[in-house]
Amino acid sequence: MTQTVAAPHAAVPTRAWVVLALGLLAQAAGTLLVSAPVYLIPLLHLQLGVPLAAVGALTAAPTLGMVLTLVLWGAAADRFGERWVIAGGLALTTAAAIAAAVTAAATDALVPLGIALFFGGAASASTNAASGRVVVGWFPRHRRGLAMGVRQMSQPLGVAAAAVTVPPIASAAQTSGVFVAISALLVVLTAACAIGIRNPPRPQIAPASAAGSAPAGSSVSAAGSAPARPAPPPNPYRTSAFLARIHAVSVLLVVPQFALATFGMVWLIAGLGWTPAAAGLLMGVSQFVGALGRIVIGALSDRVGDRVRVLRRVAVAGVIVMALLALVALAHGAIPAGFAVGGIVLVLATVVSVADNGLAYTSVAEAAGSAWAGRALGVQNTGQFIAASAVGPGIGAAIALLGYPLVFGLIALAPLIAIPLIPREDRHG
Template sequence: MVTVSAPRVGTRHRWVVLGLGVAAQASFSAMFSGLPVTGVELRAGYGLSTGALGFVVGCLGLGVAAGDIVWGLLTDRFGDRRILLTGLVSTGALMAAMALAAAPADGPGTPVLAACLFVAGALGGSVNGSSGRAVMTWFADDRRGLAMSIRQTAIPAGGAVGVALLPPLAAASGFRAVYAVLTGFFLLSAAATARWLHEPETERTQRKRTSRSPLRNRDVWRVALASGLLTVPQFAVLAFTAVFLHDARHADAAIAAAVVLIAQIGGGAARIWTGRRSDRGADRRTAIRVIGLLTAVAMAAAAATAHAPLPLTVAALATAGLLANAWHGVAYTEIAVTAGADRAGTALGLEGTTVFGAAFVTPLVVPALLGATSWTAVWAFAAVAPLLAVPLTPAAVRASGRAPSSRAGSGR
C-alpha cells in the first residue's frame, strides 16, 4: 500500500480535493465506459462472439463489485489518500502491462482478457469509495450534494472522453494504443494525487468511529439496491447501443457514439442540477424515485421505437441514456450521509458493489435475452429495472431526522 506524508492544509483545500477526486474518477470512467463502447472492435480484434463480448465487458463491473466493499473498509481504516494512490498506481501499472502483452496481436484469448479486465475493475474501483470519502470529509452537509454530484459527473465526463477517444483509436491504432493512453490517464491522476491530496487535520489525528456500521443500516441497503437497479438501463445503453445500431439498424458507428455522448454529458448536467437542488432543501430520496420513474418511461419508449425510423430510435435511446445517468450524485450523497462521514467509505463501497454488480450482470442478461427474443425485449427489460427501484428507495425523511454524524464536515 502506498504511504504518504500529511502536511497541514487549510479548509480551502477542499476545492483542490474535489478537483483531484474528479480527475481520479474520470480516469477510471474513461476506462470503464470507453472500453465497452469499443465493442465492435473488441469483438473483431479478439475474435469474440456477442455472448463472449458481454462476458468480457461485464468483467470490468464484476471486478469493481468484488472489491468495492473491501476498498471502502480500507479507506475508513487507513484514509482516502493512501487508498486512492494505491488504486491509481496499481491500475496504471496493469494498463501498461496489457499494452505490452494483452493486445490482440499477443493472442491472449478470452479467459486472459476477461481476467485482465476483472483485475482492472477491482483495482480501479478503489477510486469510488476513496474519492467519495475525501469529498465527504472536506465538505459540510449543506454543500455535499453539489460537491458529490460534481465528483459523480466525472463518471459521464470521463466516460465521454473514453467514448470519443477509444473506439477511433482502437480502429486506427489497435488496443495497444488504447491501453497505453489509459495508462497515462491513471498515472497522471496518481501524480496529481500524490502532490496535492491531503486529509483534514482532524481526520489525520483522530480516526475514531462514531456511528454503527452502515452494513447494519436498512436504509443504506435500500439505497444501494435501488442504485443497482438503476444501473441496468444505464449500462444497457452504454454497452449495447453500438451493437444494436450496427447489427439491427445498420447505422454508422458515429451515430452510436453520439447517442452515448449525449447520455453521458446530459446525465452529468442533470447530476449537478439535482445535487445543487438537494443542498437547497430538495429531498434526495424523492429525487432518486422521480429519476427512476422517468428512466423507466424513457426506456419503454426506446423499446417501442426499436424499429421505428432511425431518428426516433436514436432520440429515444439518447433520452433514456441521459436519464439513466442522472441519479448518481443524489444517490451517492444520500448513502454517504445516511452512513455518516466517518463510515462513508464503507457505505460507498456497498454502493459500488451493487452498482457494478449490476454492470456485470446486465451484459450477461442482454445477449441471452436477445438470443431468445428481440431488441424490443432487451430495452423493455431495461425499463422494468428502474421501475422496481422506485418503491425500493427509502421514503423521504425530515431533515431533523438525520443522524448528527451525517452533518459533520471539515469546512464550509
Template sequence: MDDDPGRLTIRRSPNRWVLLSVSLIAWAVGATAVFQLSLVLPALRAETGMSLALAGALVGVANGGLTVAMLGWGLFADRFGERCAMSCGLSLCALLLCVAAATDGVAALFAVFALVGATASSVYAPSGQAVVRRFPVRQRALALGLTQTATPLSSALAAAIVPGVAAAYGLSVVWLGMAGLCLLTALVVFLFCGQPRADETPVVTASGGAEPVPWRRIYGACALLILPQSTLLTFSVSYLVDDRGWSPVQAGWLLSGALLLTVLTRPLAGYLADRLGAPLGLMRIFAFGNAVVLLFVVIGAVTRTWLGTVMVLVACVSTITGYGLASTAVAGFAARARLGRALGVQHTLQSLMTTAGPVVLSAVIGKAGYAGAFAVIAVAPLAGGALLPVAAERPGQSRQQCSSTSVEGAPARMAWWTRRR
C-alpha cells in the same frame, strides 16, 4: 468533539474545490484504465491473434477484477484514508500496465488485467468519500454530481484518442502511456488530497444515529435503478441500427451526445437535491418519471416510429441523471467511520447489475425483441422508486444543520450558504 456515531464530518476548506477536481481526475483515470481495453480490441486481436470472443473475455475479466475489489478499497479507505487508497491503487495500476506492455502471453494478459481492474477500482468509493467528508451537506449532491461527470468525459476523450494511438503505435505505447497517466495522478492525489482533520465540523446523517438504517431497501433500490441505465447504454446503438435503420456511426454519435448531455444534467440534479434537502425524494421522482419515459420507448419500439428514437435518447439522459443521486443518498445514511464501506457496497452492486443485466436482457431481446426488453426494464424504476426509504429521510434536516452549526469556529449565521439565502 461529538461522539455520536450517526454523525458524518466535513471540512470547510478553501481547497475543497481543488480536492473535488483531483477526485474527478482520479475517477476518470481509473475508469479509463479499464475502459481503454474496449477501445483497442482491433489492435489486441491483430497483435495477439485473439479471437473476438477471447478479446471480449479479457474485457470481462478486467471488469470482474474491478467489481470484486470495490468493497475492499472502500474498507481500506475507512481504515487508512482516501488519499492512501487512491494513490496506492493508481500506483499499483501503473506498475501492472507496465507489466502488460512487456507481456506477450495471452494467459499472462488475463492475469495482469484482472489485477489492473482490481487496482483501478481504488478510485470509486474513496473519491466519493473524499468529496463527502469535505463538502457541507448543502453542497454535497452538487459536488458528487460534478465528480460523476468523470465517466462520460473520460469515455468521450479516450474514444477520440486511444484507438488511433493503438493503430499507429501499438498496444505497448497505449499501456505505457496509461501507466504514466496513472502514476502522475497518484502523485497529484498524494499531494493535494490531504487527510481529514480530527476537528472537522459535524454534520448529522439522515438517520441521525438514533434509528436503524434501511440499508437493504437503499441498496435494493440502487440495484434496480441502475438496470435501465446499463441496458440502454448497451443496446441503444443496436436498437437504432436493427430496428430504426440507422448507420452504426449515426447511432454512436447519438449515444455520445446523450452521454455528454449528462455532464450538465447530473450536476443540475445534484444542485436541485441540495436545494430541496431530500435526495431520496428526488430520486423517487426521477424513478417514476423514467418508468413513464420507458413506456414511451416501448410504444415507439412496437410501432417502429420516430417516437422510439427520440425517447431512447431521453431515457438515456434521464436514467443516468436520476441515478447520479444514489451516492448522495448512501452518504446521507452512512456513519463517518463506515462511509467507504457504504459507498463500496453501492458501487459493487452497481457494477454487478451493469455486468449481469445486459446478459439477461440480451436473451429477452432474442425471444421478445427490443420492445419486450424495454418493457421489462420499465418495471425496474417503478419497483426501485417504491423501495426507496423516503420516509427515513428528513428533508428539513440539512437546512436546519446549516443554520445551527459553526464552520471552523465562525458563527453559523456567517456561513456563506446562509448569507446567500
C-alpha cells in the same frame, strides 16, 4: 456573556474543490479503462465476429474485479485516509492497463486480456470508494448534493471519453493502442493525486459518559483512571433499514444505466444503421449531458432539501424513458426519420439512467456518517457493480434471443420495482 455562533452556511475552502477535481479526474480515468471493452464491441463483434455474449463477458471482467475490492478499498479509506488509497489504487490501475496493452499486442485471445482488465477494475475501485468519502469530509451538508453531483460526473465523463476515443484509436492502432493511451493518462493522474489530494479533517468523537464524573478541570475520572475512550459510532446498518433500501434501489437503477452504456452503441449501428464513428460520438454526447445532469440533480436536491424525493422522481422518469425506447426500437421503421428519433430517445434514456447515482451516494454517505462512509460507499458500489457485471453477458444473451425492443421493455421493470423501495425521508448519521 457573548457567544459566537457559527454561520450556518460556512464557505467551502479552495482545497476542497481541488481535491474534488482530482477525485473526479481519477475516477473518470479508472472508468475509461473499465469502459474501454464496451467500445471495442464494434471491432470485436461486428468486424471480427466474436459472439455478443462473449464480448459481454469481456466487458464484465473489470466490473467483476471492482465487486471484489470495493468494500476493502472503502475500509482502507476509513482507516488510512483518501490520499494514498486513491494514488496507490491509480498506480495499480496503471500497471494493469500496461499489462492489458502488452497482452493485446501479444495475442488475440480474449481470456488473457480479460484477466488484465479484471485486475484493472479491482485496482480502479479505489477511486470509487475513496473519492466519495472526500465529499463527506470536505463539504458541509448544504453543498454536498452539488459536490457529489460533480464527483458523480466522473463515471459518465469516463464513459464519454471511451465512446469518443476508443473506436478511432482501435481503428488506427488496434486494441493494444487503446490501452497504451489509457496507461499514459493514468501515469499523469497518479502523480497529480499523490501530490494534490489531502485528507479531509476528521470530526472529533464525543467521549463515552462514565459512571460518575470528575471534578471540573480534572483530566482523570473520580477513581483516578485515565479518561474514557471515545465511544465508537453505532453501526448504521443496525439502527435503520435506510441504507439497505438505498443499496437495493441503486442496484435496480444501475441496470438500465449499464445496459445502455454497453449495448446502446451496438443498437445504433446494428439496429438503426449508424456508422461506428457517429454512434460513438452520440454516445459520448449522451454521457456528457448525463454528467451535467448529475450536477443539476444534485443541486436540486440541495435546494429541495429532500434527496429521496428527487430520487423517486428520477426512478419514475426511468420507467417512462425505457418504455419509450422499447417502442421506438420496435417501430422505428414506421416512424418518420426513425433513424434520428431513435438516437434522440437513446440520449434521453441515457441521461435519465445516470441521474440517480449522485443522489443515492449522497444519501448513503450522510446516513452512514463520516466514520462509516467509506465502508457504506464500498457496499453501495459493490451492489451496483455486481448488477453491472451481470448486465454484459446477461443482456447480451437476452438481446441475441429476444431482440432489442423486448429487452428494452424488460429493463423498464427495474426502475419500476425500485420506486416502492425508496425511503420516504432522508436520514443523517
